[in-house]
Every structure is written in structure tokens, then in C-alpha cells.
Amino acid sequence: MNSLIFYSFAAILLFAAVMVITVRNPVKAALFLVLAFFTSAGIWLMLHAEFLAISLVLVYVGAVLVLFLFVVMMLDIDVAPLKEGFARYLPLGILVAALIVVEMITVLNAPAFDIPAPAVVEESNTRQLGRLLYTVYVYPFEIASVILTVAIVAAITLTLRQHSRKLQDIGKQVAVRREDRVRLVNLRKKQDEGEEKP
Amino acid sequence: MDILLEHILPTLFKILLIVGPLMLAVAYLTYAERKVIGYIQTRIGPNRVGPWGLLQPIADGLKLLMKEVIFPARSNLYLFLIAPVLAIGPALAAWAVIPFDAGLVLADINAGLLYVLAITSMSVYGVVIAGWASNSRYAFLGGLRSAAQVVSYEIAMGFALVGVLVAAGSLNLSEIVLAQQGGILHWYWLPLLPLFVVYFVSGVAETNRAPFDIAEGESEIVAGFHVEYSGMAFAIFFLAEYADMILISILAATLFMGGWLSPFEGIPVLEGLFSWVPGLIWLLAKTAFFLFIYLWLRATFPRYRYDQIMRLGWKVFIPVTLVWLVIISIAQVMDIGPWFTETAAFAAGGA
Numbered sequence: 001m002n003s004l005i006f007y008s009f010a011a012i013l014l015f016a017a018v019m020v021i022t023v024r025n026p027v028k029a030a031l032f033l034v035l036a037f038f039t040s041a042g043i044w045l046m047l048h049a050e051f052l053a054i055s056l057v058l059v060y061v062g063a064v065l066v067l068f069l070f071v072v073m074m075l076d077i078d079v080a081p082l083k084e085g086f087a088r089y090l091p092l093g094i095l096v097a098a099l100i101v102v103e104m105i106t107v108l109n110a111p112a113f114d115i116p117a118p119a120v121v122e123e124s125n126t127r128q129l130g131r132l133l134y135t136v137y138v139y140p141f142e143i144a145s146v147i148l149t150v151a152i153v154a155a156i157t158l159t160l161r162q163h164s165r166k167l168q169d170i171g172k173q174v175a176v177r178r179e180d181r182v183r184l185v186n187l188r189k190k191q192d193e194g195e196e197k198p
Numbered sequence: 199m200d201i202l203l204e205h206i207l208p209t210l211f212k213i214l215l216i217v218g219p220l221m222l223a224v225a226y227l228t229y230a231e232r233k234v235i236g237y238i239q240t241r242i243g244p245n246r247v248g249p250w251g252l253l254q255p256i257a258d259g260l261k262l263l264m265k266e267v268i269f270p271a272r273s274n275l276y277l278f279l280i281a282p283v284l285a286i287g288p289a290l291a292a293w294a295v296i297p298f299d300a301g302l303v304l305a306d307i308n309a310g311l312l313y314v315l316a317i318t319s320m321s322v323y324g325v326v327i328a329g330w331a332s333n334s335r336y337a338f339l340g341g342l343r344s345a346a347q348v349v350s351y352e353i354a355m356g357f358a359l360v361g362v363l364v365a366a367g368s369l370n371l372s373e374i375v376l377a378q379q380g381g382i383l384h385w386y387w388l389p390l391l392p393l394f395v396v397y398f399v400s401g402v403a404e405t406n407r408a409p410f411d412i413a414e415g416e417s418e419i420v421a422g423f424h425v426e427y428s429g430m431a432f433a434i435f436f437l438a439e440y441a442d443m444i445l446i447s448i449l450a451a452t453l454f455m456g457g458w459l460s461p462f463e464g465i466p467v468l469e470g471l472f473s474w475v476p477g478l479i480w481l482l483a484k485t486a487f488f489l490f491i492y493l494w495l496r497a498t499f500p501r502y503r504y505d506q507i508m509r510l511g512w513k514v515f516i517p518v519t520l521v522w523l524v525i526i527s528i529a530q531v532m533d534i535g536p537w538f539t540e541t542a543a544f545a546a547g548g549a
Binding site: 051054058 | 320
């Protein structure tokens, strides 16, 4: 039963991954990427990595790809010019793909990845992961988060151009009272004055 | 065959037990919405179909079923049809981990809270794809607005939920409810009050409801993302939106209002008097309270301006949740206050 589920998930994953690069419409490609992430989350779930699987859905499907889709939708990409370079870049593409395959084989054969069958533990997966992250790997974990924070600050600084922006001071907007904007004019009095003149 | 009889059929039956009443609740939530807003605006609301207008939602449903589904010219037909499905799917799937009473839950998984967060974060796809596939400027604007808004408020919502799991020491929704035991003052609405407010307001924004309904914004972009939808395709978006509202309400009740626990726990006479009430009733009563707030908000506030929504999400809610997270983490570690001293789950697991 388990292998049946695995193979159907794997087949969907491969199908979605191939569709991502072959489908003509970029929005559809992004959606196939969503499907690919979702099915790989399903496969992770079968390895009892529930925390990682759900985080994959939460972070990539729920946030990153929404922004991706957001950008892709705004671009009105003409598909034909994109396809033109396909044959020209093919040798380079094959080279990169071969390199990645070799790298994957060497890395996955390394002793660090020599993990026995997934151990089924009674304790919650999340709790185990949390304990490891905050004890054994606390420094790498904290350093990674600091690097990410620096990246966020850098990205914001790059896009922030104070000079050309029209800023609204929300505090001022909220503090506005009726007296600041509305001037009551006594029309009757003016009318009377006007009638007297001629 | 054994698998079919022992696992699949009972699970399907349980799913029916959840989805059936949920659909009925959605139908009558639309009725309640029109009635409540009617009375708030000194009108009567629907009162023609059946006694007190009670058959109105059924009549509305029938009407939508009979209507023709129109496909706009040069729209992307496949995506146009899949969008409502993507909207309703997550809205229903998230219900799998909601505990209705002690032990009364379809899937009692360890990472329940995370699952809910992940599944609800997917509900934005329905809106975004509908906006794009319709091949209409208004629908597209609605879809884009919704994507930006939902992604922004998800962060604040996630942080508010992190507060709950720090306090409860568990991601399992049943355990979170049990950690709140000990009467109304022990529920998390009090120690986590800022997070509670942030969670519920973010929930209103996540479901694209007034005053955060810029994705529909009828005064600006006609009907936003579903402007091109008609008949049953439109009805499914409607169902998804209301199912999401009920989901956010039941989650607020579960995470901050003690779930199925009785509000009279620990009060001498009343506790005995109300001990016969099943937990499900308490949970539904709390959910109904939050749903009423949804309708109340819609009848009270005008729509937010787009930049104000973004400012509220990023510059107000996220800092508030971050500060409160630090405070409750300190309270949790130092055993401060009456709420965080007896979290057995946290102590046992951390040993």
C-alpha cells in the first residue's frame, strides 16, 4: 500500500516537474510548480517528516509561489521569443544538468546521508527537530537567521528611494479634525450685504 | 478489501458528518448575515420565503444551481474552472484536524496547528487564479489585491499562532484546548490578549471580509476576482468564503476561548448546573459568537484604503506579535504568572 502511494506521488511529481519547463504559459508553469511542491510534501510526509512536509507547503506553496505567481501574472510574456533560444542553450543546459546529477550522486553517497530506514518514534517530530536545532545546532541556526535578516535589510534598502517617494503621514491623517478641513461660511449674512450694495 | 472496510469507508463517513453540517451552516450563515445586518440597519432582512424567511438560503441555492455558467471570451477555460475548486478545497480540508470535543476529531495529528496554517495559506490560489483566468481588468486587480493582502496578514497570523503554541507547548489542537483547562480566566484570550486581537483581525483580512474586502470592492472594481463568474461557479466561491469564515471562528474559539471547555469551570454552583451541556455545544456557541462579530464588523466599518491595510498588517500587527512573543516566552521559561506555571506537556517533553 505504501509503495503504491509512493509511486503515484512520485509519478505526479515527475509529471509536474516536466510540465514546469515544457508548458508554454508561464502562469501554468508556476501552478505546476505548486503541484510539484505539494506532491513532494506528500512524499516527505511518508518519511515521517511531518514538520518539514507541512513547512514546505506553508512556506513555498503558501507564500513564495504566491509572490512568484503575482510577478509572473503581471508580466505579459510573449512565449515565442522565449522558445527561440532553446536549441542554442541546449548544450549548456545538458552540461549543467550533468554537473548537478554528479553532485547529487556524490553528496547523497556521502557517509552523512547514510541514514537507515526512517525511524518511527513516538515523540512528536516537531519537538525532536526543535530540540536538535536549539541545542546541537544552535550556532549554525542563529547565524543562518542573522544572515537572512541582513538579506532582508539589504533588499529593503535597495528598493527604498526616499527622494522620489510621496510619503503619507498616517498620524497626521488620523489627527485631522473637522475644523481643519471645513470652513463654515454664513451665506445669509453675505447675501444680505450683497443686496444692500446696488 | 480490509483497508476499504476498516479505514476508507469510516473516514468517508466521518468526512460526510463534518462537511454536511458545515454546508448547512454556510447556508444559514448567509441567512444570519442578512438578518443581523438588517436589524443593525433597522431593516427586517429576508422574511418572504418560508416562516421568518428561513427557506431563503435554500431558494438562493436553487436559483444559483439553475443559472447558466457563462465563460468569458478569451478566458483561460481550464484555469477558469479550476479556480473555484482551489478555493473550496483548502476551506474544507482544514476541518480535518479541528477537535469538536474531547477525542472527537477526524485526524488527531501532532502538527495540527501547522497543518491548519499551511492549508489555509493555500486558499489564496483560488482567488488569484480566478482573477487571472477571467481575462478581465477588474478581476485581475481583485486577484492581485487579494494575493498581496493574504500574504501580508498570514505572517501576523502565523506569529499569533506561535504565541499559542509557546503557551500550550504543543501543536496538537486537542492538547492546546486541554492546556487551557481551569475556567474562563485560564483560556488564552486573557494572557495572549494582543495576539488574540491580532489573530482575529488577521482572520477577517485572510477571508477577504469587510472591512478588508478590497479583493471584491464593489464600489471600485465591480466585484473583484469573481466578477466574471456566474451560477454554480460563483456559488462555490461564496461557499468557500463562508466556510473559511466559520473555520477562522472555530479556530479562534479553539485556540483562545478554550474550545469545547465549559465557561463555568471552577465556579461553584454554575459548574454543576451546566455540567450536562456537551462540549460540542460550547464550542459551537463560541464559534457563533465570533461569526456574529464578523457580521457586526461588516455592518459597522467602511472599507479600508489599500495602503492602510498594508500598514496595519506590516507596521502594527507584526511588531505587536513579536513583542508579545518575547513577553510570553519569558513568562513561560521563568514560570511567571498564573497561566504558564502548570504546562505539564512542555515540562515533560523538554526534560
